[in-house]
Amino acid sequence: MIRVGDLASGRAGDKGDVLDLTLVARDDAAYGVLAAALAERAVQHELNRVVPGPVRRYEIASLRALKYVLPEALAGGVYASLRPGLHWQKAAIWLLLDLMIDERGGHVVSGRP
């Protein structure tokens, strides 16, 4: 088992209702592991415990990057949020970085570190 954040760095962004999460793998092997384990459906299953709606994934293998776009995650935009203060979504990348994955089986293991 390995933490996603041990294989990749990441950053979260927002536009209106849309949350976007970027992972950049540390090397080609890590990219392969992440691309296999963090399929759209698995990521949606994990993230829907926190934010609503579907997940769309884009792959940019030449940059070792995976991009997850959640068009309904921030319903009403960041100013409609009921989190303390503004811009909670900047921390949302840890929803991915703190996932545990099975690097051989290529799947997400439930639970956080």
Place this chain on the structure above:
Amino acid sequence: MDVRTACRVGAGAGFAGDRIDPAVLLAASGEVDAIALECLAERTLLPALKARAADPGAGYDPRLRRRLAPLLPAAHASGCRIVSNLGQANPRAAGEAIARLAGELGCGGVRVAAVLGDDVMDQRDRVAWNRPVSGRLVGAHAYLGAEALSQALEDGASVVVTGRVADSALFAAPALRRLDDRPEALAGAVTVGHLLECSGQLSGGNFSPVGGAMLSAEAYARLGYPLAEVFSDGSAEIRLLEGACGLLTPETCTLQLLYEVHDPARYITPDVTLDFTGLRFEQVGKNRIRMSGARSAGRPDTLKVAGFMELEGWIIDCEIGFAGTGALERGQRTAEALRLRLQQWADDDIAIDLVGVDSILRAGSVPTRTPPAEVRVHVSARCADAEAAQIVEDEVYAMTLSGPAGGSSVRSERRARIEVIDGYIAREWVKPTIEWSSS
């Protein structure tokens, strides 16, 4: 084809409240021909529109003097030009204010161009909104491209000030007229603009490398903002000033490249739809990155419009703190009691959680192992009116007398309910104009 330097452009600011000193360092270095400052987040326009409604001479960035008083003389001395959207809702008044300030500072012959035309409020019926306008529309602004900014520079502006433009356009404009006449060249310059538009976020800010090592506190305190030498073919070398704090690597560049981008093969800007799938970053020295491979996927026929709606009511955001042995348990019990007291709020309209435990990532939080020394119980609620907001605030305060021991350090704030709505308008309806002032 010969590859020439088109422009050396510095990242002077990435949001309205950004630091002021990094831009001054870049302008004074003599190593940039232009410095661009992004000072207009989506929400920043709303107070600016209100200020303009109250006073026709207001509505630009209230930080204008604080930001430009040190920057104008440095840029004047080095011949570096300034491009910014700090005109916010009133670029014309901002242009006049900048010319006056330049005069006060003894910077003679400064020509300031105000680029107008983003305000499409009186054309709102021509906007195709993504969803129905449900509240009171306060303003509607189209995202302009780099063309009019570039024209102003071509016509001799030392300072170009505008309102809503694509962030990338501010940083691409100084290179625009010196690019090869190929779509890839434009795509490269706009990609550089996109990379620079968040200032320190390209050069080590908001970045946690694999393994989690942070920069030193001194580096975060004195983070250098990046500059880019844009070449005529649209490739670029991105770097920090010699000796500057920060970190420029292919990793920091890739994270910024994809920041707030959805489909990486189709990132729409007013000037060009960008395709990032062939992009390459190569480390060519310490804090030096060679960028190439930007591609164009055409030019959009429409411009994006941001509309601002004010909704009725407030969001109340308040907290009560607990410290000392048992703080977590006392906080948890307080949260439970507040849920009982505030049952009239629908689940979707109220959040009660613990700062220090789960208030940000909620069910995605890492489990607490050691109880925190302090916690804060947080309550946010959507309230139909000020009276309802007062009720929530009073219920939280009442826990200091009637709740678990030691409820303390109470704080509260109210936020107006704002919604930003996206739409599109045909290019033909948006015609930027340039107005001039001089010191």
